[in-house]
Amino acid sequence: MGGGFHLHLHKKKSEKQSIFSEDVLDDLAISSPLRKVPAAQKLVLCIAATVIAVLSPVIYLPLFVLISMIFASLVLAKVPVRIYLSLLTIPLAFGLTGAVVLLFVTGGGETIYDFFTFAGFHIQITDKSLNLAMLVLARTFAGMCSLYFLTVTTPVTSLFKVLRDVHLPQEFIDLTMLIYRYIFVFIGEAIDIHNAQVMRGGYSTFKDWISAFSMLTSMLFIRTWEKGEDIFLSMNSRCYDGVMLLPEEDTQTSVKYAVIIFAYLSLLVVILALEMIL
Amino acid sequence: MSDILEFDNVTYAYAGRPPSLNGVSFKIERGKKLAIVGPNGAGKTTLLLMCNGTLQPDSGTVRVNGEHIHYDKAGLREIRSKVGLVFQNSDSQIFAPSVYTDVAFGPANLHLDPAEIESRVHDAIFAVGLSGYEKRPPHHLSGGEKKRVAIAGILAMKPDILVADEPTASLDPATAAEIMDLLDELQEDGTTIILSTHDVELAYSWADEVLLIAGGRILHHGTPEEVFTDDSLMLKARLTPPALLNLYTEFVKRGKLADAKPPKGVPEMMHLIEGSYEGVTGTIYTVDTDSIDEDAVKAIIAEKNCKVGAMGTRPKKKCFNAGVSLDYTYGIIDKAMLAALIGEDTLIFTCGGMLDRVKLRVKMFEDAGGAAIKVVRL
Numbered sequence: 300m301g302g303g304f305h306l307h308l309h310k311k312k313s314e315k316q317s318i319f320s321e322d323v324l325d326d327l328a329i330s331s332p333l334r335k336v337p338a339a340q341k342l343v344l345c346i347a348a349t350v351i352a353v354l355s356p357v358i359y360l361p362l363f364v365l366i367s368m369i370f371a372s373l374v375l376a377k378v379p380v381r382i383y384l385s386l387l388t389i390p391l392a393f394g395l396t397g398a399v400v401l402l403f404v405t406g407g408g409e410t411i412y413d414f415f416t417f418a419g420f421h422i423q424i425t426d427k428s429l430n431l432a433m434l435v436l437a438r439t440f441a442g443m444c445s446l447y448f449l450t451v452t453t454p455v456t457s458l459f460k461v462l463r464d465v466h467l468p469q470e471f472i473d474l475t476m477l478i479y480r481y482i483f484v485f486i487g488e489a490i491d492i493h494n495a496q497v498m499r500g501g502y503s504t505f506k507d508w509i510s511a512f513s514m515l516t517s518m519l520f521i522r523t524w525e526k527g528e529d530i531f532l533s534m535n536s537r538c539y540d541g542v543m544l545l546p547e548e549d550t551q552t553s554v555k556y557a558v559i560i561f562a563y564l565s566l567l568v569v570i571l572a573l574e575m576i577l
Numbered sequence: 578m579s580d581i582l583e584f585d586n587v588t589y590a591y592a593g594r595p596p597s598l599n600g601v602s603f604k605i606e607r608g609k610k611l612a613i614v615g616p617n618g619a620g621k622t623t624l625l626l627m628c629n630g631t632l633q634p635d636s637g638t639v640r641v642n643g644e645h646i647h648y649d650k651a652g653l654r655e656i657r658s659k660v661g662l663v664f665q666n667s668d669s670q671i672f673a674p675s676v677y678t679d680v681a682f683g684p685a686n687l688h689l690d691p692a693e694i695e696s697r698v699h700d701a702i703f704a705v706g707l708s709g710y711e712k713r714p715p716h717h718l719s720g721g722e723k724k725r726v727a728i729a730g731i732l733a734m735k736p737d738i739l740v741a742d743e744p745t746a747s748l749d750p751a752t753a754a755e756i757m758d759l760l761d762e763l764q765e766d767g768t769t770i771i772l773s774t775h776d777v778e779l780a781y782s783w784a785d786e787v788l789l790i791a792g793g794r795i796l797h798h799g800t801p802e803e804v805f806t807d808d809s810l811m812l813k814a815r816l817t818p819p820a821l822l823n824l825y826t827e828f829v830k831r832g833k834l835a836d837a838k839p840p841k842g843v844p845e846m847m848h849l850i851e852g853s854y855e856g857v858t859g860t861i862y863t864v865d866t867d868s869i870d871e872d873a874v875k876a877i878i879a880e881k882n883c884k885v886g887a888m889g890t891r892p893k894k895k896c897f898n899a900g901v902s903l904d905y906t907y908g909i910i911d912k913a914m915l916a917a918l919i920g921e922d923t924l925i926f927t928c929g930g931m932l933d934r935v936k937l938r939v940k941m942f943e944d945a946g947g948a949a950i951k952v953v954r955l
Contacts, residue, residue, distance in 0.1 A: 325714065537734065539682075544673070546677065
């Protein structure tokens with residue numbers, strides 16, 4: 300039956316999702332076809348691929364990681380292209396800014412293009428600066444795409460068990476769970492306050508913007524405080540004695556995924572070794 | 578019957594404020610349904626927080642099962658395992674990352690063994706009709722579903738008393754009615770239910786007893802009929818009488834109705850207005866779904882070919898699994914009685930103690946002078 304019976308209580312979901320709806324990443328992860336792959340394996344894949352990509356001295360390995368992670372996210376995890384692209388625009392802005400700075404502030408090698416000379420400084424692009432900028436950009440995106448792969452296939456709830464398995468303190472995990480839960484409550488609160496402000500003409504001028512935004516943040520702080528007291532009361536009402544259960548995950552205990560991930564990571568290491576040697 | 582909860586001259590003031598409760602004394606018997614009704618700021622929530630020892634009275638005592646609450650750690654744990662509190666705001670109450678872990682929170686902290694925890698959690702989630710929702714994170718639930726999870730979290734602790742603060746506030750009417758049906762079902766299983774509300778309609782039709790409070794004092798403790806027909810009480814408590822009673826008193830004032838017993842529900846009101854029916858032709862068929870399978874449900878519906886309702890979580894689930902579309906999912910008995918009065922049959926799928934509730938309700942109608950409606954158990 301699996302969730303069919305619920306006494307006429309449906310939550311209406313809008314058809315169109317954008318990254319600005321508060322829980323789109325969570326939705327994607329929960330409905331992901333790769334959800335059943337054990338979270339620890341996906342976490343290892345994500346971290347190892349990122350580290351290997353960053354170690355690479357040339358652009359080819361990060362590009363390979365980048366492309367394979369995009370393939371995995373779009374084809375294997377079936378993430379809608381539109382959402383994936385809009386997710387990528389966030390790091391793109393930061394990545395490009397950094398790359399442009401690197402392009403001009405580092406030097407060496409042949410000059411490719413000389414813009415102008417200012418007070419004895421050459422504002423120019425050299426082949427080394429171009430290479431470095433490209434490499435940094437590729438590494439950034441290889442890391443981001445690996446992280447996105449983890450994000451869109453792994454619900455946060457299934458990571459709590461991994462945290463326990465690596466022996467993080469119980470208190471830390473309990474706090475993580477509470478924080479995860481209340482992120483969504485406070486996003487909702489922030490949206491409500493923001494709407495109430497916009498409805499009454501807030502944010503119309505720069506000065507208004509400053510005062511309205513400061514009001515929003517201070518109000519949010521007070522709300523979080525109050526909510527914290529409510530939670531404490533609620534936990535005590537249910538006999539809190541230091542126990543919080545971890546969510547159960549029905550992951551498939553299959554070696555198939557482990558083998559695939561191992562093969563992929565081995566391939567990366569081989570490419571890395573080749574790059575280092577050649 | 579024994580008194581399960583007793584307040585004796587309880588006074589309480591939040592620091593630096595005038596008293597929120599001022600000499601409150603009342604008792605409630607085991608298995609009753611008590612509605613605490615009063616205007617905003619009357620002290621309803623303060624009173625409820627006293628029930629599980631969250632607040633300690635400045636003076637006076639609170640007794641649960643005849644014993645004083647001990648306000649030390651062990652004593653409070655004891656009380657809180659007996660008195661379950663459902664908060665008004667479900668978001669404050671549900672703090673775990675999934676439905677299952679939230680419902681399991683109470684039992685786990687009572688240090689029950691894992692098998693017991695699991696069975697209690699499954700039972701509680703099933704009882705509130707959310708089977709299949711175990712792995713959902715709370716922010717993927719609607720308001721009504723969150724309220725059900727909050728109630729399940731308390732049910733899993735198997736309390737003697739369930740205390741709910743405004744359980745139907747901010748729910749749509751059908752969901753609110755279903756939550757109230759759920760509370761009825763729990764009461765049927767022996768839990769004492771106390772809720773606070775300023776919804777007079779709900780308090781009137783649902784409660785066995787009403788505790789009317791305003792300004793931290795008890796104005797009246799009695800049956801819903803006593804409380805809601807007293808205009809001066811209504812005025813003092815800033816409440817309006819339920820529409821049904823309002824209509825009734827206006828009819829009586831105009832001499833259109835004999836000054837009979839105030840009507841409990843719409844069937845009684847119709848009876849008062851129209852007089853007794855000569856030939857009541859409609860029948861209410863009740864079916865115990867615990868003893869039949871889904872095919873039998875379908876067969877019965879095909880045979881009777883009339884309006885169908887289900888009462889209770891298990892019967893509703895059985896009907897859902899049988900692919901039956903229900904005409905009534907809440908307030909079923911009154912609707913079935915009204916249908917019977919105009920010659921229509923109704924089929925009610927239900928189970929356990931709720932089978933008797935149909936008979937009791939019909940009997941109550943008869944006792945109020947109404948026509949005898951045939952209730953046939955299939």
